[in-house]
Amino acid sequence: MPDRQRADARRNYGRILAVAEDEIAAHGADASLERIARITGVGSATVRRHFPTRRALLEAVSRKRIEALRARAQELTGQGDSRSTLLEWLSDVVAYCVSARGLAAALLYDGVAPDPVHENTCSATLEEAGDLLLRRAVHDGVVASGVTMTDLITLIVGIVLATEHHPDPAAAADRVFRLAVAGLSPQSRAKAPG
Template sequence: MPDHQRADARRNYARILTVAEEAVAAQGADASLEQIARTAGVGSATVRRHFPTRRALLEAVSRKRIEALSLRARELTGEGDSRDALLEWLSDVVAYCVSARGLAAALTYDGYELDPMYENSCSASLEQAGGPLLDRAVRDDAVTAGVTVADLIRLAVGVVLATEHHRDPATEADRLFRLAVVGLSPLRGAQGVG
């Protein structure tokens, strides 16, 4: 009987996640958890058992995208100019957040990061992946010392959230991100955005 319950729970989880991915893609981070439960054919309590918080659901929905961004960071580590590699990765983060509704919300910090129970696994994964890119750029004096990957993720998320209702959010987010980059590297700031 317990094996049957585990298999049933796995099926429920997969069904809820599939429905949630579609709902978040269509409605963004505020997709109705109750509607997700109804569409998945389960009760609200079942959704909350698998995903105790909205953030947990958004993180699960965003997991594949976070893995792709982490892989991209590893590919860029050690490639070409350290500043260019870091900025290329951050541009990818911005572009993914614009195209994947809910990803920016999954990356936001809302005060829970101090409680390990509510650790933001999406942000933690990106911080770990982007660390070597940033470390190399700082060692090369291409980025100001003291900047953290968490700072850069917050910057990317802020730009995405500020432009999500713009007529052309992708173009506007890219433009604002590049504008912010000028301040990232005082040594090159006067030369424009690279």
């Protein structure tokens, strides 16, 4: 019977995650956990057992996209102009966050002390992935020293959340990101990407 329970638990996890992806795509980070449970055909306690916090659910839904962004940073590392590659990757992060409702909320700093079991792995993964791109750009003098990857992820989250309800959130987020980029550069190189 324990093997059957494990198989059932795995099936429930997969079904909950699939429904959660659809619900978060439709309703954003505030998608109802009770509705997810109802559509999945499980109790809300089952949803909470698999995803004890909303952040845990958002991170699970966002995991594939975060992994794709990590891979993209690795692909760009060492290529071309360091400023351009950093900005290209950050632009990809903005685009992913806009297209995947809930991803920005998964990256949001909420002021809660990290729980070792449910820490914000999405942010940590992105910060680690982009760090090499940022360090190279700072070393080359094309991004101001003192800028951190945490700063950049926070900036992106703010932009995406602020433009989420705009009639064209992708265009609005991209425009605001491009405006913000000029502030990242030393005065002599201040220009928007692209």
